[in-house]
Amino acid sequence: MEFLGEVVAWFGDPASWTGRNGIPIRAWEHVSLSAASLAVAVAIALPVGLFIGHTNRGARVTMAVANIGRAVPSIGWLGIALPITLALFQRGGLGFLPSFVALVALGIPPIVTNTYAGLREVDAEMLEAGRGVGMRELQLLRRVEVPIALPVIMAGIRSSAVTIVATATLAALVGGGTLGDFILQGLYVNDQPRIFGAAVLVALLALGTELVFGFLQRRAISPGLRPETVASPG
Amino acid sequence: MIEGRPFFQPQWIIDNLDEIGRRLGEHVLMTVIAVSAGFFISFGLALLVRGRPRLYGPVIGIAGTIYSIPSLALFALLIPLTGISLLTAEIALVGYTLLILLRNIVTALDGVPADVIGAAEGMGYTPLQRLWHVELPIALPVIVAGIRIATVTTIGLVAVTTLIGMGGLGYLIINSGIRRFFATSIYTGVALSVALAVFADLALLAIQRRLTPWARAREGRA
Numbered sequence: 195m196e197f198l199g200e201v202v203a204w205f206g207d208p209a210s211w212t213g214r215n216g217i218p219i220r221a222w223e224h225v226s227l228s229a230a231s232l233a234v235a236v237a238i239a240l241p242v243g244l245f246i247g248h249t250n251r252g253a254r255v256t257m258a259v260a261n262i263g264r265a266v267p268s269i270g271w272l273g274i275a276l277p278i279t280l281a282l283f284q285r286g287g288l289g290f291l292p293s294f295v296a297l298v299a300l301g302i303p304p305i306v307t308n309t310y311a312g313l314r315e316v317d318a319e320m321l322e323a324g325r326g327v328g329m330r331e332l333q334l335l336r337r338v339e340v341p342i343a344l345p346v347i348m349a350g351i352r353s354s355a356v357t358i359v360a361t362a363t364l365a366a367l368v369g370g371g372t373l374g375d376f377i378l379q380g381l382y383v384n385d386q387p388r389i390f391g392a393a394v395l396v397a398l399l400a401l402g403t404e405l406v407f408g409f410l411q412r413r414a415i416s417p418g419l420r421p422e423t424v425a426s427p428g
Numbered sequence: 429m430i431e432g433r434p435f436f437q438p439q440w441i442i443d444n445l446d447e448i449g450r451r452l453g454e455h456v457l458m459t460v461i462a463v464s465a466g467f468f469i470s471f472g473l474a475l476l477v478r479g480r481p482r483l484y485g486p487v488i489g490i491a492g493t494i495y496s497i498p499s500l501a502l503f504a505l506l507i508p509l510t511g512i513s514l515l516t517a518e519i520a521l522v523g524y525t526l527l528i529l530l531r532n533i534v535t536a537l538d539g540v541p542a543d544v545i546g547a548a549e550g551m552g553y554t555p556l557q558r559l560w561h562v563e564l565p566i567a568l569p570v571i572v573a574g575i576r577i578a579t580v581t582t583i584g585l586v587a588v589t590t591l592i593g594m595g596g597l598g599y600l601i602i603n604s605g606i607r608r609f610f611a612t613s614i615y616t617g618v619a620l621s622v623a624l625a626v627f628a629d630l631a632l633l634a635i636q637r638r639l640t641p642w643a644r645a646r647e648g649r650a
Contacts, residue, residue, distance in 0.1 A: 197508055265625040267584035270618040273601045277611035281435065360498035364588070367606050377504050381591065386508060393504035397497045404496045 200387035201394075210391075215375070217395070223371035224399065228362045231294055232355050235301030239354075240347075243309025247343070248335050253310060263303040268361040271296035276368050293362070293370035300361055301354040308350025312343030341416040348414040352407035359403045363396050373399065437612045448600065452620055455596035458586045459628075462518055463579050466525030473526070474533040484534065491527040499524070499588045507592070517589040524585055525578040532574025536567035569643060572636035576629050583625045587617070597621045 204210055211217050246253040266274070275296040279287035316339050324334045340347070363374035376392030379385070441448065477484040494502070502520040510516040540563045548562045564571075590598030600617030604610060637643075 262622065262626075265580060265584075265622045265629075266618065267587040267598075267601075267621050269587050269598065269601055270584075270621060273606055273614040273618050276606055277435065277609075277614060280609065356496055360496075363498045363500045367602065374500060377500055378591070380504075381512075389504045390508060393501040396501035397505065400496050400498050400501070401493065 197387070197390075201391045204387045204391045217373075217376075220371055220373050220375055221395065221399075224359070224362050224373045224396075227290065227293055227297065227365060227370060227372060228355070228359045228403075231297030231358050231362075232301055232351075234294075234298045235354055235358070236305060236351060238298070239302040239305035239350075240309060243306045243347075243350075244313065244335060244340070246306075247310045247313025248331070248339065250314075256306065257310065260303040260306045263299070264307075266300075268300055268357065269364050269367075271300045271361070272364055272368050275299070289369040289371070292368045293365035293372075296368075297358045297361060297365070301358045304354045304357070305347070305350040308353075309343070309347050312346030312350075313339050315346065316342050342419065344414040344416065345411060348407070348411040352404070352411050355407050356400060356404050359400050435611055436615065440612045441616055448616060448620070451595055451597050451599050451617070452624070454594070455583070455586055455598075455621070455624065458514075458517065458521070458589065458594065458596055459579065459582050459624075462521035462582050462586070463525060463575065465518065466522045466529055466578060466582075467575065469522065470526055470529035470533055473530050474537065477530075477534065478537060488527070488531065491523075491530055494523040495527040499585050500591060503589070503592045512592050514594065517586075517592060517594050521582055521585055521589075525582060528578045528581065529574050532577075533567070533571055536570035536574075537563055539570060540566045565640065568640050569636060572632055572639075576632045579628045579632065580625045583621060583628065587621055597624075 209216075213219070242256065245251075246256050272292060275292040276287070279292040279295060281287070283291065320338055320342070321334060324338045329337065362370070362372050363377070365372050366374035366378045373392050373396045377389050377396070380389035380392065473487055477487055497505075499520065502523065503516055506516045506519055510519065544562060544566065545558065548558045553562065586594075586596050587598035587601055590596060590602050597617045597620050600613045601621075605614030605617060
């Protein structure tokens, strides 16, 4: 109980909320880094997934690369990025840049694999029907394949978003700030209330991300495909 | 990364083979402990929720909530209870395995055809005999698929435990790597971690094939 009091005191201390090392700045770093990384990961992974899903060309190689990508530990991406950005940009290679590069790389594989899997699940008959009514390939993709695959694609984006927000915590290791900075600083000086308080904020941010993207995923089911309008099997 | 020092130094790896081997061993050990403990807990929970299906939703909900908490935050939340210790690391690691393992074990056991269970009952199997001799062998491929995902996930998460004082490959990536701007140590740790994940995945697949020879015979006929 005494400990929880100290945690509340950390939250209540005005110093926790002001300046470069205040909660608002660190939270902003966390959210903006995650959002920028997710946006770029989607911009790269979605076209790749749509291309290999629609044409089935290069699918085997791309999926093999994506699967190895998934075996890289999240902290590993930060480690891979840091020496490269430092070599290229010296001091500018610390902080946002290696974190951003690592989070983009981390966010790509789930979106590529899900987009591909989602498109492959579309019935060949549906595609035939689309071609039969005179749709061109791009129309087919936009009006048949993507609407059917959208929930699976969104599940990929959701898993990518949750992993990115989680790993943004570790970006503090390469000078990226974020709420993880409180935890690392706290571990360094053994300030347990600060460690715990920041961990609560990180956990809430991650759960919030999960909820928001889970909601978007459920919304992504095309009206024509909502469960009540689909004949139940058997 | 520090000027005047080569980017990658193979000599460092040769000079530190002992240390690298020890970190790899620690990594394997922490992973084995977490996945084994996670498996036994998940198996118990699976039997429990099969007996009381109403519990399945809440139990999966809790496992899912744990799963979406970032690892560094989960370690940090446990520190007031269990300190900066191996126990803290393992509780969190086990927590992450529960969602994957529990879901797969339940799906696998539910996938056993009802007529097979009926036949086993007709032959006079007790529920425990039936579980061991009939349901588990049939459920094995799906259960092992869950163990493979849980193992690969755990290998990645063990790397973070070095932040709360543990060893493992995370030590090479973070403590002697990122914190000292030393690329050779970072890349050695990352490469070994990926290799370990790929090896563990293939090894578990091989074990599953050995344990279920009939599945392969069926594949051969098809």
